[in-house]
Amino acid sequence: MKQFRKLIGCVLMLALFMCGCSEIPPHPPERTIYPTFQTTSIKGLVKDAANVPIAGATVRIQTTQIHTLSDKQGGFRLDLSEALGPVTISAWKDGYYCGKIEEIVPSSEPITIQLIQYQTNDNPDYVWVPPIGEGSCYSCKPAVTQIWLDNDTHAGSAKNLRFLTMYNGTDVDGNQSPPTRYGYIRDYGSFQLPPDTRQPYFGPGYKLDFPGTTGNCSACHIPSVAIDNPYGIDPNLISGVDSYGIHCDFCHKIADVTLDSSTGLPFPNMPGVLSMDIRRPFPEDPERYQLFFGTFDDDNVPEEDTYLPLMEESEFCAPCHFGVFWDQIIYNSFGEWLNSPYSNSLTGQTCQDCHMPSPSVINGIPITNVAEGSGGVERDPLAIHAHTFPGAMSEDLLQNAVTMQIKTERKDSKIFVSVTITNDKTGHHIPTDSPLRHMLLLVQTLDQDGQTLNFEDGPVIPDWGGVGKPEEGYYAGLPGKAFARILQEVWTGVSPTGAYWNPTRELSDSRLAAMEIDKSEYIFTTPEEGEAKITVTLLFRRAFIELMDQKSWDVPDIVMEEQTIILP
Ligand code: HEC
Ligand code: HEC
């Protein structure tokens, strides 16, 4: 698919070029016509700063698919079937900044492109580029940045109230649960007791259980500050650029990730930044004052930008989207993806394919130039990815996650309903990562008098689906099914728990793995003949309702699928 898109892109870019509607400055408006009776070519050499030839560099006519690799002596020759006007020739090799030479006319003298190696170490004194404000990402890439600010939850990860209230053991108004109580057994020592429900309780909190420590949360949630002290950052004390959480400059400084070659996963005790190789540059070095990893091997600001193939791979996301607490794997979208057909490199899809789709659209128009007016060049819009990262808040994504099929049958006084849910569009389990998330399948019925049918047999929503009024979202006991991973705190027995910073055990896991099919059946009885209405709804709930009540989180359920069937 990627190859195919690139092909289309090539045709598009060439078309742009040849019509002369490309906006790449400083082209003269009228073009010189070159003879076309023979193929023309551009030849030259790729060398490093010490004039040593570089073999295996990608040499490209900027923004086109016309490219080649430099040979052992650093030499290259780009054969062109069409004569082109002056072009920019770019070169890139792993470990080097992009390089380019502008205004090259085919068949002229051989050219030499020099590549500069970027640094192999990290500068802890580097000051992060802010997403907005003076000298920010916005100054040069306003559209990309606006889309990111408007959509990406990474941008709010340091200030996310659900994260902070879980960290602090408070509700959104700042009321805090009482400190954790402890029991004592002579043979073991002290152990946690369940919360005293006679006192006002605002849900669990890392700080209640581990008051003297700061924890590892920031290693994933606020990485640009945690990088210098992974276990020592209190999320309550974040300021400046770090308060954007996972921001542009941080993600674009990830040079590599460390994975366990035997499992393909990050090492369990190395969350977030601990499994990353970050390269913060040295502003005082005139040749290496800045460094952004990106997806173009022909980038236009050679002294700042370079290409990193890892950015297009799921592995890029692995250090934060896989997380182990005690011996329990908690976050695992990456591991689930790895174990699914989606990780097949030929037929699969990456995290970016689904969560950073291209083109990137702002005000209805696809972005074609990420840094328009700041040295950016026009590109195939399909080469530019939306920094939207849709997730548990996205109706669009959730309504394109599964397929639901319903079969009904009426026999005598019984109605049989069978519901099949197939996870055919999601590259991992549904839900994934945070064990607070779940899906609720509700099978609601009405007879012609508006009364619910008599439920005879089939699964029901468990207690944690909410004991209370169904019209307020408390569905326990109703015909239906829950898809969730239920963890229990080992010491207190509390379940389901979101306090996975404590030792937990898994009680059950009914989530739907990629390509998995779930079938559930329900039998109702109708006292008399007459019309019956069956409504089947699949809801996505961000967190267990009891926890949402304790914390005063107000996040409505999202309807993923809904179908109504009227039986005559
Ligand atoms: C530095 C760690 C880190 C990296 C790298 C990272 N993520 Fe995340 N991601 C997080 C955290 C933490 C959250 C939760 C943010 C929040 O809700 O406050 C998150 C949230 C998300 C969400 C939204 C979840 C929701 O429920 O709305 C998606 C989707 C996502 N990430 C996908 C990705 C993809 C795809 C990549 C790789 C291209 C990636 N992430 C790279 C840490 C990271
Ligand atoms: C290995 C990286 C990692 C670590 C360590 C980590 N998180 Fe997360 N956290 C994530 C990711 C990724 C998500 C997004 C998951 C999703 O949307 O399903 C997330 C989501 C959450 C959410 C859900 C937020 C919402 O809006 O629904 C909460 C709450 C949370 N984390 C709390 C914590 C706390 C508290 C800690 C420390 C005890 C912690 N996390 C440590 C990666 C991490």
Ligand code: HEC
């Ligand atoms: C969670 C990590 C993350 C954050 C935060 C992030 N990016 Fe990216 N960015 C990526 C990844 C991954 C790609 C490559 C996408 C692909 O190839 O599918 C990318 C690609 C790009 C590209 C190249 C064009 C493209 O779309 O492939 C530009 C330019 C860019 N990002 C700019 C920004 C800016 C500006 C911000 C902040 C406003 C930002 N990024 C924030 C991960 C991130």
Ligand code: HEC
């Ligand atoms: C084939 C498309 C596809 C691929 C590939 C994919 N996702 Fe998803 N992702 C989805 C869909 C659809 C949803 C919504 C359903 C759900 O919540 O699981 C989703 C939801 C999410 C969520 C938030 C919702 C939740 O359940 O907590 C996170 C976080 C996430 N994905 C991360 C990732 C990461 C990281 C990767 C790569 C390792 C990845 N995804 C690969 C389609 C995809």
